[in-house]
Amino acid sequence: MKKLTEAQIAEHMKALPGWELGTDRILRKYRFKDFVEAFAWMTGVALIAERMNHHPEWRNVWATVEVELTTHDAGGLTEADMKLAAKMDELNRLD
Amino acid sequence: MKKLTEAQIAEHMKALPGWELGTDRILRKYRFKDFVEAFAWMTGVALIAERMNHHPEWRNVWATVEVELTTHDAGGLTEADMKLAAKMDELNRLD
Amino acid sequence: MKKLTEAQIAEHMKALPGWELGTDRILRKYRFKDFVEAFAWMTGVALIAERMNHHPEWRNVWATVEVELTTHDAGGLTEADMKLAAKMDELNRLD
Amino acid sequence: MKKLTEAQIAEHMKALPGWELGTDRILRKYRFKDFVEAFAWMTGVALIAERMNHHPEWRNVWATVEVELTTHDAGGLTEADMKLAAKMDELNRLD
Numbered sequence: 495m496k497k498l499t500e501a502q503i504a505e506h507m508k509a510l511p512g513w514e515l516g517t518d519r520i521l522r523k524y525r526f527k528d529f530v531e532a533f534a535w536m537t538g539v540a541l542i543a544e545r546m547n548h549h550p551e552w553r554n555v556w557a558t559v560e561v562e563l564t565t566h567d568a569g570g571l572t573e574a575d576m577k578l579a580a581k582m583d584e585l586n587r588l589d
Numbered sequence: 590m591k592k593l594t595e596a597q598i599a600e601h602m603k604a605l606p607g608w609e610l611g612t613d614r615i616l617r618k619y620r621f622k623d624f625v626e627a628f629a630w631m632t633g634v635a636l637i638a639e640r641m642n643h644h645p646e647w648r649n650v651w652a653t654v655e656v657e658l659t660t661h662d663a664g665g666l667t668e669a670d671m672k673l674a675a676k677m678d679e680l681n682r683l684d
Numbered sequence: 685m686k687k688l689t690e691a692q693i694a695e696h697m698k699a700l701p702g703w704e705l706g707t708d709r710i711l712r713k714y715r716f717k718d719f720v721e722a723f724a725w726m727t728g729v730a731l732i733a734e735r736m737n738h739h740p741e742w743r744n745v746w747a748t749v750e751v752e753l754t755t756h757d758a759g760g761l762t763e764a765d766m767k768l769a770a771k772m773d774e775l776n777r778l779d
Numbered sequence: 780m781k782k783l784t785e786a787q788i789a790e791h792m793k794a795l796p797g798w799e800l801g802t803d804r805i806l807r808k809y810r811f812k813d814f815v816e817a818f819a820w821m822t823g824v825a826l827i828a829e830r831m832n833h834h835p836e837w838r839n840v841w842a843t844v845e846v847e848l849t850t851h852d853a854g855g856l857t858e859a860d861m862k863l864a865a866k867m868d869e870l871n872r873l874d
Contacts, residue, residue: 639829724820727819
């Protein structure tokens with residue numbers, strides 16, 4: 495996995511309006527109706543992440559899930575982060 | 590939990606168009622986009638079922654889930670079955 | 685994925701004592717302490733299955749899970765079925 | 780739910796050796812073999828939490844899960860936190 499350039503990141507961010515750009519990472523806070531909706535979504539994401547062998551750093555408090563994506567091996571953002579972010583959004587029925 | 594009468598069951602079935610009435614049970618086959626969507630939904634249902642302490646009999650094959658609901662202790666259908674069926678439908682984003 | 689020969693299947697079955705050989709499939713019934721243990725295990729299996737892109741046919745009734753494994757594309761049993769069976773056993777804390 | 784006294788908390792902590800006492804909360808970091816083991820455990824915990832209607836604050840990064848338990852409505856620790864902590868430990872096959 496190759497680290498994306500600033501220009502590549504900027505291009506990807508256009509397609510991820512709910513996401514914020516941090517230092518070498520992208521972040522989003524998802525809000526669901528309740529814990530059931532939040533954890534069902536997390537399970538879907540977990541399956542996708544395991545299949546990609548690329549996992550999120552995430553924090554869940556009842557109906558909210560704060561996600562951070564980065565690629566440690568590349569020391570920054572890669573295509574895998576952008577792809578996982580897009581899949582997380584797609585699985586979010588409340589969007 | 591009290592077993593529902595035939596008239597009560599008929600009334601409930603009007604609100605559950607996707608479900609079929611079997612002998613002492615109701616049945617529905619859900620079809621999802623893929624295994625990820627199917628299992629994420631199953632996890633949401635599992636959380637609801639555990640909270641209600643009323644669990645489905647279900648069979649999953651990739652993107653399909655066949656559900657049967659009955660209340661063994663009552664020897665038939667009860668309010669719990671109808672409530673769980675409604676919650677399963679509600680959690681199904683494809684409906 | 686190539687269909688296994690009868691001799692290959694027999695060899696694999698030695699390492700899977702909890703499993704039964706059916707027609708073109710292997711079967712096992714797992715019994716857990718309760719629904720929580722059963723579904724937590726199912727989630728682990730779901731993650732493994734999604735990563736392998738090889739999924740079980742399974743039926744859950746509270747603390748029991750009946751599993752059937754086969755490879756439809758091969759018209760019988762393949763290495764993938766044997767590998768998934770071994771991983772299911774490994775994830776089962778009650779074994 | 781009534782907030783526990785310092786003496787009650789100290790008593791409970793004896794039975795929770797893996798846990799640390801923070802300000803109005805208890806904390807534990809679980810380490811699993813891999814993401815599959817971590818998320819399967821999280822799903823079991825999610826089911827228990829939903830049944831208790833008492834949820835953790837937790838952060839997952841691949842095979843680690845950092846948990847914080849507190850009872851917001853009580854402004855501190857209650858029996859529910861101690862019970863959930865004990866159940867989390869019990870579900871952890873690596874202990």
